[in-house]
Amino acid sequence: MYRKIMNFLEEWKESNHRKPLILQGARQVGKTYSILEFGRLHYENVAYFNFETNPKLNETFE
Known part of the structure:
Protein backbone atom coordinates (compact mmCIF):
# COMPACT_ATOMS: atom_id res chain seq x y z
CA MET A 1 0.00 0.00 0.00
CA TYR A 2 1.50 3.34 -1.02
CA ARG A 3 0.91 6.34 1.21
CA LYS A 4 1.55 10.03 0.54
CA ILE A 5 3.97 10.21 3.46
CA MET A 6 6.44 8.07 1.50
CA ASN A 7 7.34 11.09 -0.67
CA PHE A 8 8.11 13.13 2.45
CA LEU A 9 10.19 10.31 3.96
CA GLU A 10 12.17 9.86 0.74
CA GLU A 11 12.92 13.61 0.60
CA TRP A 12 13.99 13.49 4.26
CA LYS A 13 16.32 10.58 3.54
CA GLU A 14 18.01 12.38 0.63
CA GLU A 52 4.24 1.41 25.16
CA THR A 53 4.41 -2.37 24.86
CA ASN A 54 7.83 -2.56 26.55
CA PRO A 55 7.93 0.04 29.36
CA LYS A 56 11.35 -1.23 30.49
CA LEU A 57 12.81 0.69 27.54
CA ASN A 58 12.00 3.93 29.41
CA GLU A 59 14.87 3.18 31.79
CA THR A 60 17.23 4.00 28.94
CA PHE A 61 16.39 7.70 29.34
CA GLU A 62 16.37 7.94 33.13
Whole structure:
Protein backbone atom coordinates (compact mmCIF):
# COMPACT_ATOMS: atom_id res chain seq x y z
CA MET A 1 0.00 0.00 0.00
CA TYR A 2 1.50 3.34 -1.02
CA ARG A 3 0.91 6.34 1.21
CA LYS A 4 1.55 10.03 0.54
CA ILE A 5 3.97 10.21 3.46
CA MET A 6 6.44 8.07 1.50
CA ASN A 7 7.34 11.09 -0.67
CA PHE A 8 8.11 13.13 2.45
CA LEU A 9 10.19 10.31 3.96
CA GLU A 10 12.17 9.86 0.74
CA GLU A 11 12.92 13.61 0.60
CA TRP A 12 13.99 13.49 4.26
CA LYS A 13 16.32 10.58 3.54
CA GLU A 14 18.01 12.38 0.63
CA SER A 15 18.46 15.71 2.46
CA ASN A 16 22.05 16.74 3.23
CA HIS A 17 20.78 18.58 6.31
CA ARG A 18 18.68 15.69 7.65
CA LYS A 19 17.84 15.73 11.35
CA PRO A 20 16.28 13.00 13.51
CA LEU A 21 12.73 12.23 12.52
CA ILE A 22 9.78 12.37 14.92
CA LEU A 23 6.55 11.12 13.46
CA GLN A 24 3.41 12.34 15.22
CA GLY A 25 -0.24 12.11 14.35
CA ALA A 26 -3.65 10.76 15.18
CA ARG A 27 -4.11 7.18 16.28
CA GLN A 28 -4.76 4.43 13.78
CA VAL A 29 -3.75 6.31 10.63
CA GLY A 30 -0.77 4.18 9.56
CA LYS A 31 2.26 5.87 11.13
CA THR A 32 3.89 2.65 12.27
CA TYR A 33 3.08 0.84 9.04
CA SER A 34 4.48 3.71 6.97
CA ILE A 35 7.76 4.04 8.84
CA LEU A 36 8.38 0.28 8.94
CA GLU A 37 7.59 -0.04 5.24
CA PHE A 38 9.88 2.90 4.45
CA GLY A 39 12.66 1.27 6.45
CA ARG A 40 12.14 -2.07 4.71
CA LEU A 41 12.31 -0.46 1.27
CA HIS A 42 15.23 1.92 1.84
CA TYR A 43 17.51 0.35 4.46
CA GLU A 44 19.17 -3.01 4.94
CA ASN A 45 18.36 -3.13 8.68
CA VAL A 46 15.61 -1.52 10.75
CA ALA A 47 15.28 -1.44 14.54
CA TYR A 48 11.80 -0.91 16.00
CA PHE A 49 11.30 -0.04 19.66
CA ASN A 50 7.80 0.30 21.12
CA PHE A 51 7.92 2.08 24.47
CA GLU A 52 4.24 1.41 25.16
CA THR A 53 4.41 -2.37 24.86
CA ASN A 54 7.83 -2.56 26.55
CA PRO A 55 7.93 0.04 29.36
CA LYS A 56 11.35 -1.23 30.49
CA LEU A 57 12.81 0.69 27.54
CA ASN A 58 12.00 3.93 29.41
CA GLU A 59 14.87 3.18 31.79
CA THR A 60 17.23 4.00 28.94
CA PHE A 61 16.39 7.70 29.34
CA GLU A 62 16.37 7.94 33.13
